[in-house]
Amino acid sequence: MSEMKKIKNLKEFSTSADRFEGANLLCPGCAHSIIVREVLNATNDDLILAASTGCLEVCTAVYPYTSWDASWIHIGFENGSTAVAGAEAMYKALKRKGRLKQPDREPKFVAFGGDGASYDIGFQWISGCFERGHNMMYVVLDNEVYANTGGQRSSSTPIGASTTTAPAGRVSYGEKMNKKDMLAIMAAHGSPYVAQVAPNKWKDMVKKIQHGLATEGPVFINAMSACTTEWKFLPEDTIAISDLATDSLVFPLYEIIDGRKLNITYRPKNVIPVKDYLGAQGRFKHLFKPENKHVLDEWQARVDRDWEYLQRREEAGV
Amino acid sequence: MADKMELRDVEVWDGNMAASQAMRQVQIDVVAAYPITPSTPIVENYGNYLANGYVDGEFVMVESEHAAMSGCIGASAAGGRVATATSSQGFALMVETLYQASGMRLPIVLNVVNRALAAPLNVNGDHSDMYLGRDSGWIQLDAYNPQQAYDLNFIAFRVAEDHEVRLPCMVHQDGFLTSHTAQGVKTLDDDTAYNFVGEFKPMNDMLDLDHPVTHGVQTEEDWHFEHKARQHNDLMTKVFPKIEAAFDAFEKLTGRRYNIVETYNTEGADAVVVCMGTSVETAIEVAKELRADGKKVGVIGIRVIRPWPHAQIAEALKGIKAIGALDRSSPNGTFGMLYNELAGTVVNSGESKVLTNYVYGLGGRDLTKVHLREIYAELLANAEAGKPTTPLQQLIGVRGPKISFH
Ligand SMILES: Cc1ncc(C[n+]2csc(CCOP(=O)(O)OP(=O)(O)O)c2C)c(N)n1
Ligand code: SF4
Ligand SMILES: [Mg+2]
Secondary structure (H helix, E strand, O other), X not given: OOOOOOOOOHHHHHHOOOOEXXXXXXXXXXXXXXXXXXXXXXXXXXXXXXXXXXXXXHHHOEOOOOOEOOEEEEOOOOXXXXXXXXXXXXXXXXXXXXXXXXXXXXXXXXXXXEHHHHHHHXXXXXXXXXXXXXXXXXXXXXXXXXXXXXXXXXXXXXXXXXXXXXXXXXXXXXXXXXXXXXXXXXXXXXOOEEEEEOOOOHHHHHHHHHHHHHOOOOEEEEEEOOOHHHHHOOHXXXXXXXXXXXXXXXXXXXXXXXXXXEEEOOOOOOOOOHHHHHHOOHHHHHHHOHHHHHHHHHHHHHHHHHHHHHHHHHXXXX | OOOOOOOOOEEEXXXXXXXXXXXXXXXXXEEEEOOOOOOXXXXXXXHHHHHOOOOOOEEEEOOOHHHHHHHHHHHHHHHOOEEEEEOHHHHHHHHHHHHHHHHOOOOOEEEEEEOOOOOOOOOXXXXXXXXXXXXXXXXXXXXXXXXXXXXXXXXXXXXHOOOOOOOOEEEEXXXXXXXXXXXXXXXXXXXXXXXXXXXXXXXXXXXOOOOOOEEOOEOOOOOHHHHHHHHHHHHHHOHHHHHHHHHHHHHHHHOOOOOOEEEEOOOOOOEEEEEOOOHHHHHHHHHHHHHHOXXXXXXXXXXXXXXXXXXXXXXXXXXXXEEEEEEOOOOOOOOOHHHHHHHHHHOOOXXXXXXXXXXXXXXXXXXXXXXXXXXXXXXXXXXXXXXXXOOOEEEOOOOOOOOEEO
16 A cells, blocks of 8 residues: 655645636636645555546546546546546456556555535436445535536535526525435445545645545545635635634534444534524525524524534443 | 467358457457347357457456446557457446547447347347447448458458547457357468557556656637547548548458448349348349349448448438438337438439438347338338338337338
8 A cells, every 4th residue: 555645734735736816717716626635645556546527627627638647537527436436446356367568666546526426316326336335435526516517506505595597586495494404324335435525624635635535435524615706705715714603513523433443533612603604694684684593593503403413322332 | 469260261150259359369458348139149249259368458347237348448549459348238338438438538448239228128239239339439340241251340340540530440240140140250370460450559547657748638618629620520521531441451361352332232222121230141132133023123221320431321222213221220209310410411413313211120120021022122122203102200020000100
């Protein structure tokens, strides 16, 4: 197995050789690009990458240009997982047959997909890949919306968010469904490692990515990806918004090992109210009208409940 | 290393066994597959070869046909020999990825055991799935019996993987009529078969870690047309010479001759039927009998459906006065595909020909010799009259009052 890359500080981390180029068409302030750089910069391993149709894909491989300095494939919206699984199968076959061009190198296989590509349309493909146990990492760029196509709801969209297909209006406060718990679902597949990460907590991210890449079998990472365009905040505030998400525990950082053992990996010193996180984004603006106060109250109650549950599970060690 | 299998010179194989044996012999690196009647035995046979050490590639049993082709695309882009098999609903589920595979110029081989498309659900053979693939940018070869299903697989790998072609290729056979009908199949020994196709030569392979590649880019109005134009151009200009060369080499090796367009008794014929699949063999029998009665009839079998062999068909139809286009797929609101394609081919021939359309055999309904005799009688009447003596389109072998149009 290859040596783990040593990363001392943020400066060194952010300036290490990029295999994902800054020259891309993602919005200024897009967290997708921060996450992808953090994932790629966490390792010196050779990488074979895939992306599903979505913001990342349409903004980074516009012919005749590419932002990728590692082999990369995009097929469609739903099958990024299976694209990389197919490549991983070919790697195994050629290794067995002695036909690898660089037989002494052991690439890692990583697929990126949006929440739409992962929670919704590509769910079956991911489930298949995990059930079959491909040696791969799947990273969701979770911006809780179909950003590439203009902000439609996904099954990751949280309650109360206004999207173009579930907009807030005179008689609606927007999204009515709770966000799907993908981590629990992927843990239930028996994945050896699933984790939630956020780009503002880069040390936590690096640790989890390195652990994930060193793990045999299918690894699932859900990365919170603040979207300046659809969440409606200023591009320079991406990290500040991300801090509000992790410090309000709306987006708790934890990992589940072998489908069972849960570890919380970040405990905010000062937990801030959920409404501070919601209030910083245009997509939740309408929740602050008096008639929607119940939604805000339910939000806080749910976040408290979920945090309690995570802590109990961690304590129980199951 | 995979073990070799000792084969008799002639084996009794059905079309599925023939196709799977060819897949074994070319030593595919990755098969990603999903079962569906009537192509399931291809996948099962392959699993059996793996379980017994006769293949040593990766066999990925995925969760759907869409995933099967998605996995094939990822594997092919990674750089190795890739193939799979499907039918009908599975083929329909794959359609999105068929366009992606060909647009990405990946030389995947797909055995399609032709079957009807629901609704109503039907497991039997017609050509609906084969027709569904015709604009997908793949090469499409058609086998009429198990021997051909075996032979054409070798042609498919050799042509698809040629660096000047780099296009995926389907090998079609009729569901049940070919896939489940055991016949004598002349075999090649493992080494001869493998060497005919040769070692896989990677190109733009993702696994070449020193030369990263980007597969599956975005293009809009600025570059999309150039990509599609080039693919179309390569289909139109590069594929036939390669198929021709492969057919020649195969004949040299085996003595078995294949042609882009197969003609039987067309010499001096007044009337021919043009058809595909097992119907070609039935039509040949009937044409032989009618010739013995002094009727000048013949058969044209389409061997290469895509690219469409316009020039070869135009040549084969020279001097022929009446043509019956036999379509085994519901045209659902127009003429059959073969009728329309043939119309496009003969319209500028400078000869006057009468072209009529017969829709037959949907959902596995038999095409009988009686049907074919009736068709030939009508075609000969058309040839004699120099104009249609029947409606332009007729459905044959269907219950109830006669259905015909135009
Ligand atoms: C089969 C299919 N259905 C729909 C689309 C249209 N489409 C492309 S990207 C996209 C949304 C992407 O959302 P997500 O996966 O969350 O990625 P994001 O753009 O938000 O990063 C949709 C609906 C498509 N390309 N293919
Ligand atoms: S719309 Fe959102 S996800 Fe898409 S590029 Fe812009 S900021 Fe990133
Ligand atoms: Mg999204």
